[in-house]
Amino acid sequence: MTTLTPILTKFWDDPQSWTLATYEKNEGYQALKKALTMAPADLVAMTKESGLRGRGGAGFPTGMKWGFLPPPDGGPRYLVVNADESEPGTCKDIPLMMAAPQFLIEGVAITSFAIGCNHAFIYLRGEVVHVYRRLLRAVEEAYAAGHLGKNIHGSGFDLDVTVHAGAGAYICGEETALLDSLEGRRGQPRSKPPFPAVAGLYARPTVVNNVESIASVPPLLLHGADWFKGMGTQDSTGFGIFSLSGHVKNPGQYEAPMGITMRELLDLAGGMRHPERPIKFWTPGGSSTPLFTDEHLDVPLEFGAVAKAGSMLGTRALQVFDSSVCVVRAVDRWTDFYKHESCGKCTPCREGTWWLKQILGRLEHGQGSEADLDKLLDICDNILGRSFCALGDGATSPITSSIQYFRDEYIAHLTMGRCPFDPNDAVLFTTKETVSA
Structure with missing residues (x-):
């Protein structure tokens, strides 16, 4: 197994990596032409066989998600690409769309053909205006080259692609909140069932996939499921x-x-x-x-x-x-983000994240008591599995794990009456050290 596998990133350092010309010099749109000669069911089967799992966080098998769509009933069905990358630290989709957007466009075309979709949407975080412009240009180039539009490459398959800029809400990374936002509603998670595969965008069957998941489809199809499975592990291929x-x-x-x-x-x-x-x-x-x-x-x-x-x-x-970083301060900052980004629809998340922030803020400044740690864990327990979507669950993760591994550091804040990581204090902590005043 080689250490690096430059596939989606292979030509990011090209002077004009984002252009259609550069992409076509690197096997671009060969996979689409191959796909148009295959049966859609075979494309879904190949994706299932490859073991490709969603690259957006949950890791759900991509081909299986495509297979959940009900049989065609004559009405429209949709593909929606979740490009609302917003979580602190997550920064893979935006550089991919900036450096090589045609991977995504070709993946959208192949996936749409596989699931019987004639209108696909890319939902992008609105603040990244430079990426929005680049995607619009990439779609324009694809239309001009005949990779999108009517009767693509003489196959009889039609596809329109809409790039939609959201208004900048982390909650819209949740697939049903994204769909509500795309429909012009306030971005809040929907009750499930029905799931998007049955009643998604405009109450029609819909597949929602992450940017990297869809961008991985062209090389997978071009080189085959066995090639894809030759990388990674049995649990997580590719x-x-x-x-x-x-x-x-x-x-x-x-x-x-x-x-x-x-x-x-x-x-x-x-x-x-x-x-x-x-x-x-x-x-x-x-x-x-x-x-x-x-x-x-x-x-x-x-x-x-x-x-x-x-x-x-x-x-x-x-x-x-x-070891120079205060884990309490880091977790406090993350919790501030989740409190701010909670849509407020459900009580556990709306109220729970607010109280988590209040208690963490006190602890970070050396106030409160050791009982506050148990209170934090109790609040986390009342959020986990009880919130409307995964935002609440995610907000608890850094708190519970940081108390698990760094409880002594929390107590040190209380012992010293301040954050021990004062700029004038030379003390550094590691995972195995017990903090003392």
């Missing part, structure tokens, strides 16, 4: 983009086989920015996943192994923090 940020020498996007370890990725990134400061904690899948420590550096970054170790692979947003 390749993925791992986003390293934080206290590493060379932060960035590392496209590697699923199952690579954090230790290997750290080596690829040149190690820690300050070698004298060891890694303290890191997120395997963004700020909504339970924290890992230096004890987890050799956990294979695949869905099953990460879950077994007590976290989630999520979007593979690897935020790395060294």
Whole structure:
């Protein structure tokens, strides 16, 4: 197994990587032409066989999701690409759309043909105006070349693609809230069932997939399911983009086989920015996943192994923090984000995140008591599994895991009456040290 697998990132360093001409020089749209000669059911079967799992966080099998659509009834069905990348630390889809948007456009065309969709939507976070413009230009180029529009390449298949800019709400990354927003409603999660596969956009059968999931379809189809399964692990096949940020020498996007370890990725990134400061904690899948420590550096970054170790692979947003960072302050900042982004529809999330923020704010300033830690865990327990969508669950993850691994650090704030990580204080903490005043 090679360490890196430059597929989606293969030509990001080309002077004009985003153009259709560059994409076509790198096998661009060969997969679409192949797909148009196949039966749609065979495309779905190939995707199932490849083991491609959703790259947006949950890791649900992509081909299985396509297969959930009911039989055609003569009415429209839709593909919606979730490009509302918003979680702290998650930064793989935006650079992919910026550097090589045609991967996504071709993937949209192939997927739409496979599921019988004639109008697809790309829902993009509205603040990234530069990416919005680039996607619009990419779609325009694809139309001009005959890859989109009427009678694509003489196949009789028609497809229109709409790029929609959202208004900037993290909650719209939840698929049903995204659909409501796309319909012009306030972005809030829907009750399930019915699921989007049965009644999604405009109450019609709808597939909602992440950007990287759809962008992975063209190389998968062109080279075959066996080629795809030759990378990664049995649990998590293929390749993925791992986003390293934080206290590493060379932060960035590392496209590697699923199952690579954090230790290997750290080596690829040149190690820690300050070698004298060891890694303290890191997120395997963004700020909504339970924290890992230096004890987890050799956990294979695949869905099953990460879950077994007590976290989630999520979007593979690897935020790395060294021993100079206050874990209480970091968790407090993340909780502030989730409190702000809660849509307010359900009580556990709306009220729970507010109270989590109040208590964490006190603790970070050395106020309160040790009983507040138990209160935090109690509130988290009342949110977990009881909120309307996964936002509430995600808000609890960094809190419960940080108390699990760094309870002494929380207590140190209370003992000292302030955050121990004062700029004038030389004390640094690791996962195994007991903090003392």
